[in-house]
Amino acid sequence: MLAALTAISTGTYILFTTKGTSAHRLAGRFYAVSMGLLLCTAFQMYYLSGCFGIVHWGAVGSGIDLLVGLGALGLKALSRSWLTWHYLGMGASITGLYAAFFVESTYRFFPEIYYWWVTLGLAALVFLVGSFLLYHHYPGWIRAIRYTSG
Template identity: 40%
Template sequence: MFHSTTGLIHLLAALVALFSGSLVLLRPKGGLFHKRAGYAYLASMLLLNLTALLIYHLFGRFGPFHWLAVLSLLCLTGGMVPALLRSRITRWIYWHYYFMNWSVVGLYAAFWAETLTRTLPVGQFWPLVLLATMVTTITGSVLIRRHAARLLATGPATRP
């Protein structure tokens, strides 16, 4: 199941990211719990992506999943920089909301792709990866849009 210590660390970081990311999504926003769970998510995602960039057993070279790890790092950066610089960025909460939500959607897409390819018939790798990614992305897009107005309403968190 594990090809290396790096693979084990990758799995453990993914589990922590799934747990902490889900907590951030499901719990009230902006409080101390949100910040602590968010930093746990950030740390686990950084470790997850770092280890992803070190795993080469699938293709033997830099492949599509490495590019997705780079995209994930860009989403994390796009979500954290506005939050950390909120006093200098107008409407920082919008950037934080969208980038961090898409970060979690990407994590869930990877989770479902990994789960499907490990549990369903061999030989269907790419169709299963594409199906899992497409369904997760569409579902995530609907949920992000559905909750945006409520979560981004003008309040203390949206003021510069």
């Protein structure tokens, strides 16, 4: 629970603050570690259910997104497009975290017959909104950093 709250709070903080600062980097480290712990707990749930379900596939996708976002930082010296990959990977990671949060917070309120409609419908809505926001905030944000970084 602490890992989830840390990931949500640091991820949200990063979204609304200036990028590239020491505070951004510190919050990013907390986000990456807490997401790593959160993903480990998602995979440990396999032992509770005995099968690889939708939660596990969501964790696989989220892990890939996180690796893309963090891997871009490691390849900064080799790739001119590292910032684009970092932005997209981390943006997809936090979007997936929000989707998981909303699904986990709401699906118990509905009868079992609506489970798939609630989980997939709500997750799809979060991903659509997240994709829209990532797309519409991308150009100005990346251009501003590229032109000031010399």
